[in-house]
Amino acid sequence: MKPFISFENLSFKYSEEEPRWVLENINLTIDDGSFVAVLGHNGSGKSTLAKHLNAILLPTEGKVYVDGIDTCDEEKLFDLRQRVGMVFQNPDNQIVATVVEEDVAFAPENLGVPPAEIRERVDWALEAVSMTEYREAASYHLSGGQKQRIAIAGVLAMKPKCIVLDEPTAMLDPQGRKEVMKTIRELNKNEGITIVMITHYMNEAIMADRVVVMDEGHVILDGDPYEVFSHVDELKSVGLDVPQPTELMYLLKGAGVDIEKTVLTDEECAEVLYNLLEGQR
Amino acid sequence: MLKDITLGQFFPGTSPIHRLDPRVKLLLALIFIVVLFVINNLVAYIIMGVLLAVVVKISQIPLGLVLKGLKPIFVVVIITAILNIFYNTTGEVLWEWGFLRVTTNGIMLGIFMAIRIVYLIIGVAIILTYTTSPILLTDAVENVFSPFKRFGFPAHEIAMMMTIAIRFIPTLVEETEKIINAQKARGADFETGSILKRAKALVPILVPLFVSAFKRADELAIAMECRCYQGGENRTRMRVLQTSRIDYVAIVITVLVCAALVSMNFMEFGWRA
Numbered sequence: 001m002k003p004f005i006s007f008e009n010l011s012f013k014y015s016e017e018e019p020r021w022v023l024e025n026i027n028l029t030i031d032d033g034s035f036v037a038v039l040g041h042n043g044s045g046k047s048t049l050a051k052h053l054n055a056i057l058l059p060t061e062g063k064v065y066v067d068g069i070d071t072c073d074e075e076k077l078f079d080l081r082q083r084v085g086m087v088f089q090n091p092d093n094q095i096v097a098t099v100v101e102e103d104v105a106f107a108p109e110n111l112g113v114p115p116a117e118i119r120e121r122v123d124w125a126l127e128a129v130s131m132t133e134y135r136e137a138a139s140y141h142l143s144g145g146q147k148q149r150i151a152i153a154g155v156l157a158m159k160p161k162c163i164v165l166d167e168p169t170a171m172l173d174p175q176g177r178k179e180v181m182k183t184i185r186e187l188n189k190n191e192g193i194t195i196v197m198i199t200h201y202m203n204e205a206i207m208a209d210r211v212v213v214m215d216e217g218h219v220i221l222d223g224d225p226y227e228v229f230s231h232v233d234e235l236k237s238v239g240l241d242v243p244q245p246t247e248l249m250y251l252l253k254g255a256g257v258d259i260e261k262t263v264l265t266d267e268e269c270a271e272v273l274y275n276l277l278e279g280q281r
Numbered sequence: 282m283l284k285d286i287t288l289g290q291f292f293p294g295t296s297p298i299h300r301l302d303p304r305v306k307l308l309l310a311l312i313f314i315v316v317l318f319v320i321n322n323l324v325a326y327i328i329m330g331v332l333l334a335v336v337v338k339i340s341q342i343p344l345g346l347v348l349k350g351l352k353p354i355f356v357v358v359i360i361t362a363i364l365n366i367f368y369n370t371t372g373e374v375l376w377e378w379g380f381l382r383v384t385t386n387g388i389m390l391g392i393f394m395a396i397r398i399v400y401l402i403i404g405v406a407i408i409l410t411y412t413t414s415p416i417l418l419t420d421a422v423e424n425v426f427s428p429f430k431r432f433g434f435p436a437h438e439i440a441m442m443m444t445i446a447i448r449f450i451p452t453l454v455e456e457t458e459k460i461i462n463a464q465k466a467r468g469a470d471f472e473t474g475s476i477l478k479r480a481k482a483l484v485p486i487l488v489p490l491f492v493s494a495f496k497r498a499d500e501l502a503i504a505m506e507c508r509c510y511q512g513g514e515n516r517t518r519m520r521v522l523q524t525s526r527i528d529y530v531a532i533v534i535t536v537l538v539c540a541a542l543v544s545m546n547f548m549e550f551g552w553r554a
Contacts (some may be wrong), residue, residue, distance in 0.1 A: 054507060056503060056506070056507070078509050078511065081506070081507055081508075081509050082509055085507070085508075086504070086507040088500065088503075088504060090500065092452055092497070093497045093500035093501050093504065094500070094501065094504035095448065096444065096445065096448060096501070096504075096505060096508075097416055097444055097448055098415060098416065098444075098447055098448045099414065099416055101519075102416050102519070105518075105519040106505075106508055106510075107508035107509055108517075108519075109516055109517055109518055109519060110508060110509040110510045110511060110516060111509050112515045112516060112517050113517060114517060115517060115518060115519055115520070115521050118517065118518075118519040119519055122519065136293075138451075139448075140451040140452060140455075151504075154508060155507070155508065158508065158509065
């Protein structure tokens with residue numbers, strides 16, 4: 001099977017004169033329907049990588065293919081953008097119209113979808129992010145988490161195959177963060193939409209099927225969350241943290257306690273500790 | 282304090298006025314404005330005032346909101362009235378001092394101008410914008426002006442700019458308040474000193490506000506491109522504007538009433554300027 005997204009020897013810098021590559025020789029494939037989290041500290045190139053997925057940025061060297069479309073192909077630009085929806089950090093700066101449903105309708109209107117179908121798509125998109133009851137509300141009366149879900153509905157109305165989220169929870173309170181993460185997971189599970197999420201929250205990254213860690217324009221770790229977060233030392237050396245339960249297990253292991261597996265969630269951690277204490281009795 | 286701005290806001294409702302096609306409302310508003318400045322008979326103005334009150338009643342806009350909308354223009358009305366009193370110097374002279382001369386016709390003109398401005402605000406700024414959602418209003422503007430596109434008139438672009446402006450007003454108001462508070466917390470003083478000093482104190486508010494507005498514009502443009510925005514070509518709309526019986530009724534009533542009011546210009550009664 002051909003991968004849904006493939007980066008082939010992708011290198012990028014903002015201008016010719018600049019000596020340093022922002023991205024250097026990236027080779028990465030992402031399967032249809034997967035949920036990938038991209039981790040990295042500020043300036044690691046993770047947002048730059050995301051912007052290559054719908055041709056906001058074009059490769060300096062190498063190629064990016066999405067669903068068989070070369071992102072450099074200008075004739076297919078809008079096909080590409082319709083397939084890959086992009087959600088940004090600040091929900092306030094992505095919402096175009098005052099009334100919620102008018103905003104969600106913006107993308108299908110741009111695509112020239114007939115009015116009756118726009119109505120259907122808007123209703124479906126609002127339902128998918130659980131915002132149906134707010135469809136006639138003014139966006140400035142909503143909370144941050146609700147606004148971000150409207151922004152997601154706004155790209156969902158294009159019926160994309162993939163949604164790229166660039167730190168979608170960075171400006172939200174914990175409640176809003178939870179709402180948005182739940183929405184993203186549901187879209188991946190129920191609608192089969194491929195998710196690429198840029199984040200620097202570890203507890204969000206562990207929800208993904210796969211974690212890609214970037215540093216200085218390179219992919220340094222790539223695998224399922226258990227695999228990636230077992231490299232505690234490497235993650236720390238590039239300025240990233242690991243989830244707190246993982247950190248605790250790591251410290252215990254360092255102190256000589258016999259722990260085999262990597263844990264990510266509080267529940268797993270509790271279970272391992274329980275078994276450990278049971279065994280010592 | 283900034284949230285007190287009510288002029289140009291929309292109050293949702295289900296009255297017959299709310300349900301009119303926004304294009305029809307725009308057309309009727311235009312007829313209303315022309316007639317308002319054509320008629321010159323006090324009796325006609327009184328009738329028009331009564332009819333405006335009836336329309337306000339039908340539209341279910343609370344009287345308090347109407348008065349609140351009129352308050353900011355009170356000074357403008359007074360000044361215009363006074364200027365116009367001295368503008369017309371024909372008719373019976375009542376008072377004279379140097380080059381200033383107050384005549385009966387002058388006073389009439391002053392009263393008429395005051396009435397015209399007040400009616401204009403009630404008719405357009407209050408009845409039209411309070412009962413029409415901004416999106417529908419911009420749709421109507423785009424729709425009404427689209428025949429002029431072939432002469433290079435940017436109907437879609439203007440409508441899109443209006444939509445975005447309306448969308449960002451509350452966001453920027455909120456941001457301004459945040460900046461003011463942040464500057465106050467740093468010891469900025471906006472309330473004392475001469476006008477010049479207070480004007481200077483605004484600079485530390487305006488600079489960050491503009492910087493942030495430009496940043497927002499940049500991000501919004503990228504977000505719009507990501508949602509396949511490519512201008513007005515081949516664009517469809519979720520809501521298609523449709524005229525129905527209620528619109529035709531409104532047009533007929535307005536045209537007949539306006540014709541009657543204008544015809545009073547040629548009658549022999551009433552006071553006129």
